[in-house]
Amino acid sequence: MSASPEELLAHASSKVRERALLLQGSVQARTRDGNVVRARVQGSRRAPYRVMVDLGRSTRSCSCPDDYNAICKHVCATLLMSQASPETFDPAPAPRRLPNVQGWADADVEHLLERVLQNHPAVVRDWARVVAEDEGFDEDEW
Numbered sequence: 526m527s528a529s530p531e532e533l534l535a536h537a538s539s540k541v542r543e544r545a546l547l548l549q550g551s552v553q554a555r556t557r558d559g560n561v562v563r564a565r566v567q568g569s570r571r572a573p574y575r576v577m578v579d580l581g582r583s584t585r586s587c588s589c590p591d592d593y594n595a596i597c598k599h600v601c602a603t604l605l606m607s608q609a610s611p612e613t614f615d616p617a618p619a620p621r622r623l624p625n626v627q628g629w630a631d632a633d634v635e636h637l638l639e640r641v642l643q644n645h646p647a648v649v650r651d652w653a654r655v656v657a658e659d660e661g662f663d664e665d666e667w
């Protein structure tokens with residue numbers, strides 16, 4: 526069952542809504558692909574938080590550490606923006622394929638990355654930091 530932005534916003538507390546209104550100018554990189562709305566919201570950290578709302582599944586996620594509120598202010602800000610200015614959300618770019626490494630299939634590259642993740646977490650943490658600091662980073666990965 527799909528949800529409207531209004532229905533999802535009903536989960537936001539009035540305090541979260543107030544804060545989200547102040548963030549309207551910080552909702553960047555807005556895209557919409559069918560029922561899936563994505564944005565980057567500049568918060569207190571240097572790298573913007575990544576927001577994804579799937580109106581089809583009534584799910585949402587944000588890379589911020591807020592696990593207290595049912596909906597964080599970044600998701601709330603993105604929903605408010607999608608209500609107020611839906612035309613400012615660009616059609617999402619087509620998903621990029623994984624790089625072809627030595628002629629490997631995508632599944633092989635994914636398997637390699639899983640192995641690295643399991644056996645060398647420090648490498649992954651280091652890479653995640655590099656990616657987070659790269660403000661031009663635009664990979665479609667959540």
Ligand SMILES: [Zn+2]
Pocket residue numbers: 574587588589590591597598599600
């Ligand atoms: Zn958030």
